[in-house]
Amino acid sequence: MTVKEMAGRLNLKPAAGLDAMENEVAGAYVCDLLSWVMAHAGKGSAWVTIQAHVNIVAVACLLDLACIIVCEGVEVDADTLEKANDEGMPVLTTTKDAYSICCGLKDLGI
Amino acid sequence: MGEMVKLEYRVSSEDFERAGDASSNTKKVLKKIGIPSDVIRRAAIVTYEAEMNLVIHSMGGEIVVEIFPDRIIVTAKDFGPGIPDVDKAMQEGYSTAPDRIREMGFGAGMGLPNMKKCSDDFSIESEVGVGTEVVMTLYI
Ligand SMILES: Nc1ncnc2c1ncn2[C@@H]1O[C@H](COP(=O)(O)OP(=O)(O)O)[C@@H](O)[C@H]1O
Numbered sequence: 001m002t003v004k005e006m007a008g009r010l011n012l013k014p015a016a017g018l019d020a021m022e023n024e025v026a027g028a029y030v031c032d033l034l035s036w037v038m039a040h041a042g043k044g045s046a047w048v049t050i051q052a053h054v055n056i057v058a059v060a061c062l063l064d065l066a067c068i069i070v071c072e073g074v075e076v077d078a079d080t081l082e083k084a085n086d087e088g089m090p091v092l093t094t095t096k097d098a099y100s101i102c103c104g105l106k107d108l109g110i
Numbered sequence: 111m112g113e114m115v116k117l118e119y120r121v122s123s124e125d126f127e128r129a130g131d132a133s134s135n136t137k138k139v140l141k142k143i144g145i146p147s148d149v150i151r152r153a154a155i156v157t158y159e160a161e162m163n164l165v166i167h168s169m170g171g172e173i174v175v176e177i178f179p180d181r182i183i184v185t186a187k188d189f190g191p192g193i194p195d196v197d198k199a200m201q202e203g204y205s206t207a208p209d210r211i212r213e214m215g216f217g218a219g220m221g222l223p224n225m226k227k228c229s230d231d232f233s234i235e236s237e238v239g240v241g242t243e244v245v246m247t248l249y250i
C-alpha cells in the first residue's frame with residue numbers, strides 16, 4: 001500500500017514530503033527513542049512517533065523509511081517540514097495516539 | 111572503483127539544526143557509488159550515532175569517512191571533554207544526556223553499543239581533557 005492510500009484510509013494529514021506519497025509502506029515501527037529507531041526500524045516502515053524536531057527527518061531518510069506519522073496533535077517544527085520537503089520524506093500528522101494509529105495500520109493489513 | 115573516496119565533516123557541539131547532515135550526505139555518496147544496501151544501512155547507523163555523540167556530548171569535532179574498494183572506515187574525533195569510564199559508556203542504556211536532550215528522544219544510551227554492533231572492527235580511545243576517537247571499519 002502507498003503512503004497516500006494509507007493516509008487517506010486513516011485520515012492522516014499530509015504536512016510535508018508530498019512528492020513522495022507513492023512510497024510503498026512495507027511495515028510499521030513505533031518508538032520515540034531515536035537510537036532504538038536507528039537500530040530496529042526496517043526499510044519501508046511507517047514510523048509512528050511523537051517526536052517532531054528536525055532530526056527525525058535525518059533518521060527516516062537514513063533508514064529509507066516510507067513516512068513519519070506524528071501523533072497526538074504534536075505540532076511539527078517548521079524546519080522539520082522544510083527538511084522533509086527538501087529530502088522527499090512524507091510527514092503525516094494526526095490527533096490520534098500511537099495505539100489508535102497502530103490499530104488502524106493493522107486493519108489495513110500493514 | 112580502485113580509487114579511495116574521503117569525506118570530511120566538521121560537527122559542532124549542540125548544533126541540532128544540522129545534526130544528521132554528515133551521515134545523510136555519507137549515505138547519499140555510498141548509494142551513488144553502488145555500495146550494497148546492507149552495508150549502507152550499517153554505515154548510516156554508525157555515522158549517525160557518531161555524529162550525534164559529537165553534537166550532544168563533545169565540544170565539537172570531525173567525522174571522516176574513507177571508502178576503499180573492500181571497506182569503509184568511519185572515524186569520529188573530538189576535542190573533549192573525553193570519557194572518564196569507557197567501559198561504562200559502552201554499556202547499553204548508560205547515558206549522561208540531560209533531560210532536555212532526552213525529551214528529544216536522544217540519550218537512550220544505545221549509540222556506542224549500536225556502533226559496535228554494526229561495525230566489523232570497532233575501537234574507542236578517550237582521554238579526559240583531551241578528547242575521544244572512535245574508529246569503525248565495515249567490510250563491503
Ligand atoms: N564523543 C563523546 N564525548 C564525551 N562523552 C561521550 C562521547 N560519546 C559518548 N560519550 C559518553 O558515553 C555515553 C554513552 O553514549 P551512547 O551509547 O552514544 O549513548 P547516548 O548518546 O544516548 O547517551 C554518553 O552518555 C556520554 O556520557
Ligand SMILES: [Mg+2]
Pocket residue numbers: 159162163217219220221222
Ligand atoms: Mg549517543
